[in-house]
Amino acid sequence: MIVDFHTHILPPGFRERRGRYLGHDACFDLLYKDPKAKIATAEELVANMDGEGINVSVVLNIGWSNHELCRETNDYIMEAIARYPRRLVGFCAVQPLAGEKAVVELERCVSGGVKGIGELRCDTQGFDFADKDIMEAIAQAAMKHRLIILTHASEPVGHSYSGKGNITPGLLYHFITNYPDLTLVCAHWGGGLPFYALMPEVAKALSNVYFDTAASPWLYRDEIFKHVTEILGAEKVLYGSDYPLMKQSKLVKSIRALSLSEEAKSMILGGNAQRLLSLS
Numbered sequence: 001m002i003v004d005f006h007t008h009i010l011p012p013g014f015r016e017r018r019g020r021y022l023g024h025d026a027c028f029d030l031l032y033k034d035p036k037a038k039i040a041t042a043e044e045l046v047a048n049m050d051g052e053g054i055n056v057s058v059v060l061n062i063g064w065s066n067h068e069l070c071r072e073t074n075d076y077i078m079e080a081i082a083r084y085p086r087r088l089v090g091f092c093a094v095q096p097l098a099g100e101k102a103v104v105e106l107e108r109c110v111s112g113g114v115k116g117i118g119e120l121r122c123d124t125q126g127f128d129f130a131d132k133d134i135m136e137a138i139a140q141a142a143m144k145h146r147l148i149i150l151t152h153a154s155e156p157v158g159h160s161y162s163g164k165g166n167i168t169p170g171l172l173y174h175f176i177t178n179y180p181d182l183t184l185v186c187a188h189w190g191g192g193l194p195f196y197a198l199m200p201e202v203a204k205a206l207s208n209v210y211f212d213t214a215a216s217p218w219l220y221r222d223e224i225f226k227h228v229t230e231i232l233g234a235e236k237v238l239y240g241s242d243y244p245l246m247k248q249s250k251l252v253k254s255i256r257a258l259s260l261s262e263e264a265k266s267m268i269l270g271g272n273a274q275r276l277l278s279l280s
Contacts, residue, residue, distance in 0.1 A: 003273035004057040004248055006150070006187060006214035006240025007045055008119075011076040015039040027063040027124035031163050038244040042080035045243065046087055052249035055270070056086075056279060058240075060150060061093035063121025070095055071105060078112035089277055091116035091150060096127045096134050103137050110145050115277055117142060118150030119187060123165040130174035139179045148183045148276060150212070151175075153191035161218065169193040177205050183276070185210045185238060188219060194228045194236070206232065210276070212240035213268075216251060225258050225268070234264035238272050 014021060014028075018039070021028050031037060040048075042059065049057055059077055064070045070093040081090040092109035094102040094117055106117065117138070122129050129135065129151075142149055156168040169191050176184060186193060190211045197203040211228065228237060239255060241248040255265055273279070 001055045001270040001274060001279070002053060002252060003239065003270040003277070003279070004049075004054050004241050004243065005185065005238040005273050006119075006212045007057045007059055007243040007248075008040065008062065008245075009042050009045055009059045009077065009080060010039050010062075010073060012041050014073075015041075024066065025069055026065050026126075027121055028069075030124055030165070031062060034162065037162070040244040042076075042084065042088065046084055048243065048248060049087060052247065053252070054248050056089060056273070057243070057248075058089045058091060058116070058150075058273070058277075060091045060119045063119060063124045063152065064093050064095060065125050067095045067098040067101055067105070069093075070098075074105065074109050074112075074114075078109065078114065081113050089116075089279075090114040091118040091148070093117075094120075094138060095125055096138050097125065099137070103141050106138065106141050110147070114147070116148035116150055116185075118148075118185070120149060120151040121165060121167065122171065123152075123167055129167075129171050130178070132178055135175065135178070139182055143179075143182055146183075148185055150185040150187060153186045153188050153193065155191045155219070158219075167191065169196060173202070173205070176209055180205065181208065183208050183210075185212055187212050187214050187240065189213065189216065189224060189228065194232050197231050203232070206236075210236050210238055210272070212238040213251060214240040214242035215246055217246070217254065222254055222258060225255070225260060229260060229264060234260065234267045235272055237268045238276075239269050
């Protein structure tokens with residue numbers, strides 16, 4: 001089974017009326033102000049999965065700063081996973097700064113079948129990962145319902161790119177150490193956080209943390225798979241494409257061509273996700 005742990009869908013109206021939303025939300029502006037930036041619907045994603053041999057995709061929301069936009073787009077994700085229960089796994093958006101409203105929304109989404117929260121973006125949403133007063137309620141609700149939190153991450157060095165942001169390993173580490181029992185997935189290789197696991201205390205802190213490979217070909221050479229699996233183990237790596245930003249099959253082909261064991265490649269392509277998401 002191949003599980004893509006990092007894809008994005010939005011309601012059709014967000015593409016058709018893109019201009020209506022621009023200027024009203026920091027994350028939407030960051031990701032979609034370029035008219036060439038692709039927006040995909042659930043139907044388009046499933047059709048793409050059929051064409052590229054992907055069995056299951058995790059559909060993520062984005063880091064809306066506006067609570068009402070979280071609700072509107074969460075509705076679409078819950079509708080999508082209800083239509084395609086064997087193909088799509090839903091993660092919802094919450095705005096931690098909304099306080100009790102965010103917790104109520106999270107409970108609503110749990111009732112609607114979501115298995116996680118994401119893609120959280122403290123940079124566009126304006127909250128501080130290290131602030132327990134803000135994050136406590138969300139973290140506790142996630143642990144109560146055994147949800148996975150998936151957060152954006154970015155490198156503190158290197159080239160700039162659209163959507164990069166500034167959620168660097170140091171910011172993530174504060175959150176990780178505040179909530180060691182929380183299951184967390186850091187997107188985009190965690191902005192390089194796995195390399196700090198060469199420090200024993202960091203390796204210990206990452207016991208419930210995983211890393212997806214979203215947009216990896218735009219960020220790193222393929223040797224990153226070898227290095228991260230040597231440092232943390234193949235069980236910590238989740239194949240994610242960042243569709244529709246990138247073709248789902250592109251990274252699958254790269255992973256299959258790696259000089260890793262077949263067991264390691266199978267774990268990365270789907271085995272780890274099956275375990276985390278309790279997929280049959």
